[in-house]
Amino acid sequence: MTDAARRWPLMGMGPDRTGRPQPRVGMLAFPGLTLIDLVGPQAVLNGPMRTHLLWKTTDPVESDSGISITPTMRFDDAPDRFDILFVPGGPGQAELFGDAETLDFLARQGAGADWVTSVCTGSLILGAAGLLDGYRAATHWAARDLLPLFGAEPVAERVVIDRNRITGGGVTAGIDFALTLLVHVFGEAVARTTQLLMEYDPAPPVHAGNVGAAGPEIAMAALAVLGPVAEMSMAALQARADRFEG
Amino acid sequence: MTDAARRWPLMGMGPDRTGRPQPRVGMLAFPGLTLIDLVGPQAVLNGPMRTHLLWKTTDPVESDSGISITPTMRFDDAPDRFDILFVPGGPGQAELFGDAETLDFLARQGAGADWVTSVCTGSLILGAAGLLDGYRAATHWAARDLLPLFGAEPVAERVVIDRNRITGGGVTAGIDFALTLLVHVFGEAVARTTQLLMEYDPAPPVHAGNVGAAGPEIAMAALAVLGPVAEMSMAALQARADRFEG
Numbered sequence: 001m002t003d004a005a006r007r008w009p010l011m012g013m014g015p016d017r018t019g020r021p022q023p024r025v026g027m028l029a030f031p032g033l034t035l036i037d038l039v040g041p042q043a044v045l046n047g048p049m050r051t052h053l054l055w056k057t058t059d060p061v062e063s064d065s066g067i068s069i070t071p072t073m074r075f076d077d078a079p080d081r082f083d084i085l086f087v088p089g090g091p092g093q094a095e096l097f098g099d100a101e102t103l104d105f106l107a108r109q110g111a112g113a114d115w116v117t118s119v120c121t122g123s124l125i126l127g128a129a130g131l132l133d134g135y136r137a138a139t140h141w142a143a144r145d146l147l148p149l150f151g152a153e154p155v156a157e158r159v160v161i162d163r164n165r166i167t168g169g170g171v172t173a174g175i176d177f178a179l180t181l182l183v184h185v186f187g188e189a190v191a192r193t194t195q196l197l198m199e200y201d202p203a204p205p206v207h208a209g210n211v212g213a214a215g216p217e218i219a220m221a222a223l224a225v226l227g228p229v230a231e232m233s234m235a236a237l238q239a240r241a242d243r244f245e246g
Numbered sequence: 247m248t249d250a251a252r253r254w255p256l257m258g259m260g261p262d263r264t265g266r267p268q269p270r271v272g273m274l275a276f277p278g279l280t281l282i283d284l285v286g287p288q289a290v291l292n293g294p295m296r297t298h299l300l301w302k303t304t305d306p307v308e309s310d311s312g313i314s315i316t317p318t319m320r321f322d323d324a325p326d327r328f329d330i331l332f333v334p335g336g337p338g339q340a341e342l343f344g345d346a347e348t349l350d351f352l353a354r355q356g357a358g359a360d361w362v363t364s365v366c367t368g369s370l371i372l373g374a375a376g377l378l379d380g381y382r383a384a385t386h387w388a389a390r391d392l393l394p395l396f397g398a399e400p401v402a403e404r405v406v407i408d409r410n411r412i413t414g415g416g417v418t419a420g421i422d423f424a425l426t427l428l429v430h431v432f433g434e435a436v437a438r439t440t441q442l443l444m445e446y447d448p449a450p451p452v453h454a455g456n457v458g459a460a461g462p463e464i465a466m467a468a469l470a471v472l473g474p475v476a477e478m479s480m481a482a483l484q485a486r487a488d489r490f491e492g
Contacts, residue, residue, distance in 0.1 A: 036282075036289040036444075039313065043282040043417070046311040047471075053313065060306065060316050065292040067285065067299065070306050070314040120445075141445055158449040170445030171289070172421065180451045192454035193467045198282075199366075199387055199416030201455025202448035203404040205426045208438035209447025221439045225293075 022050040023185060026082035026109060028125070029053040029071045030102070032092015035063035037119045037174055041086060043198065044178035048190050054078060056101065064090045075105045081112030084181065088174070089121030089140060091229045096125055097236035103129045115181065117166045119174035124233075126167070127152050128240045136162040140170035141211055142226050149241035175200060268296040269431060272328035272355060274371070275299040275317045276348070278338015281309035283365045283420055287332060289444065290424035294436050300324060302347065310336045321351045327358030330427070334420070335367030335386060337475040342371055343482035349375040361427065363412045365420035370479075372413070373398050374486045382408040386416035387457055388472050395487035421446060 025045055027038055042051050055061055055071035062068045087106065096102050106129035110116045118126050123139040126132050127150025137152045137160055144154040158169045159180045166184075168177030179200070182191040208214035214222070271291055273284055288297050301307055301317035308314045333352065342348050352375035356362045364372050369385040372378050373396025383398045383406055390400040404415050405426045412430075414423030425446070428437040454460035460468070 034289070036285050039282050039285040042311055042313065043280070051312070060314075065288055066297070066318065067288065068306075068316040070316075072312065141442075158447065159451070169447075170443075172444050172446045172448065175418065176449050176451060183451055188452055189464065189467070191452045192460060192464045193471070195450060195452055195454045196387075196457065196460040196464055196468045197416075197471060198418050199455060200418040200448075200450055201404065201415075201459070202418065202446075202450070203422050204441060204446055204448070205405070205422060205429055206434055206437045206441055208441045209445060211442065213447070214438060214442040218435065218438045218442055221435070222442045225439070225443060 022048070023083035023114075024079070025049050025051045025084040025086055026054050026073075026078060026113075027051055027086045028088065028102075028106070028122075029055045029061055029069060030090070030092050030096060031061050032090050032095070033061070033063050033088050034090035034120060034171060035065055035067050035069065037088030037090060037122065037171055038069075038086075040172065040174035041088075041119060041178035041181075044175060044182065044194055045084075048182060048186060048194065049084070052078075052082070054105075064092065075101070078105075078109070082109060083113065084115045084117060085109045085113040087118040087122035087125045089119065089124070089143075089171075091232060093121055093125055094232040094236050097128050097233065097240040103240075107131065113164075115164050115166055115184075117168075117177065117181065119168040119177055120170045121233075123147060123152065123167045124150070124237065126165075128237070132165065132167075135165045136160055137165065137167040138169045138173070139167065142170075142223065142230070146237060149237065268294070269329035269360075270325070271295050271297045271330040271332055272300050272319075272324060272359075273297055273332045274334065274348075274352070274368075275301045275307055275315060276336070276338050276342060277307050278310050278336050278341070279307070279334050280336035280366060280417060281311055281313050281315065283334030283336060283368065283417055284315075286418065286420035287334075287365060287424035287427075290421060290428065290440055291330075294428060294432060294440065295330070298324075298328070300351075310338065321347070324351075324355070328355060329359065330361045330363060331355045331359040333364040333368035333371045335365065335370070335417075337478060339367055339371055340478040340482050343374050343479065343486040349486075353377065359410075361410050361412055361430075363414075363423065363427065365414040365423055366416045367479075369393060369398065369413045370396070370483065372411075374483070378411065378413075381411045382406055383411065383413040384415045384419070385413065388416075388469065388476070392483060395483065 060068040133151035147154040306314040356377040379397035393400040
């Protein structure tokens with residue numbers, strides 16, 4: 001933990017509703033994840049909360065952009081429950097849809113967590129673990145049609161809260177998701193302080209952050225990039241959904 | 247390289263002004279960096295560009311939030327020049343201000359790069375390497391007063407371009423910085439496609455991204471968190487600045 005993180009308990013926030021000074025966040029760190037899906041929320045949450053990167057081993061895991069990160073906790077060493085369970089998205093999810101060990105771990109942890117959360121196509125992984133059946137949820141704009149495979153209702157919003165599920169839209173929505181979580185767990189002062197520390201005062205130089213603003217030509221270009229990723233996921237996703245229905 | 251990254255050359259963007267299909271970005275990955283300073287821009291740039299994480303060794307490096315990443319290239323194995331040199335910030339910078347090997351590496355690479363860039367207090371590191379003398383530059387809001395130590399003129403903007411220097415403000419400004427770089431190197435279509443892929447359509451749930459919006463109470467809370475980080479950097483920073491002046 002860094003000096004900055006150590007300072008948080010000194011800020012007089014007091015314990016959150018769980019009675020612990022630093023709620024524990026278990027964050028899935030799987031091979032082929034989209035790294036900023038994980039690092040955006042972790043940057044927001046770490047300090048006010050205590051974050052752990054979960055995988056089967058603690059060997060470095062390669063993300064979809066070539067950066068490798070080191071998980072901090074094995075599934076087998078995880079506590080019975082985390083206060084918050086978080087799942088990012090990324091092309092590596094194709095492997096997870098058929099990975100009973102990981103989906104069972106998520107299902108078990110999701111049953112006990114105060115908050116069950118995701119960003120981007122992490123909601124498909126939550127869905128495959130049976131954790132979004134009957135819930136409204138967000139996901140990456142290009143993946144919304146897939147949520148009903150697992151009984152979830154897709155919602156075209158940046159952050160969707162349904163009971164104790166909080167799901168974010170694509171990639172950069174993770175920062176807005178995590179600030180929203182801070183508001184719910186600690187209140188606005190902690191969220192605002194974190195926002196200022198991260199100077200989160202966005203000023204995009206172009207304006208194509210959603211399909212409507214981007215227009216059809218840019219949307220087609222984006223889908224051309226996403227095509228192979230979607231193809232990788234689709235067969236495994238359908239197989240899991242068939243089991244889910246059955 | 248992921249499938250998504252491989253698709254970029256198929257999008258008909260053609261070579262950039264350097265004549266290469268994928269400009270090379272050398273990104274400093276030092277112990278104690280603020281990980282999202284690096285991962286934000288890397289998520290934007292990787293694909294259209296080819297990113298490399300540079301450090302003295304390729305052993306995992308621990309970031310300020312506890313996540314370790316693996317550098318992909320040693321200083322000794324770096325090419326003579328990168329098209330873009332990039333430096334993130336973070337509390338570990340305290341060590342860098344007195345680290346001749348790293349500052350000499352940056353000075354040498356900065357002399358040859360098309361673009362010399364930074365996010366957050368990475369501009370202080372560029373300054374310590376002698377690369378911002380006489381330039382206007384951005385940095386984290388809490389560090390602006392330190393830029394003149396190295397002959398730079400602080401500017402309270404999210405992204406500052408002065409000749410071939412592009413510097414971003416604190417932490418999350420890295421995403422806006424990197425989209426700005428894409429506009430300059432490739433034009434708006436690539437920047438807009440990237441923005442849509444990352445669903446960068448920010449919607450912060452609270453509004454305290456700058457000191458004015460945050461107000462004095464939140465600003466004081468943020469400074470209390472940053473205090474120990476600033477103290478760590480200050481002595482080394484002053485020592486380097488004295489050498490810079492001398």
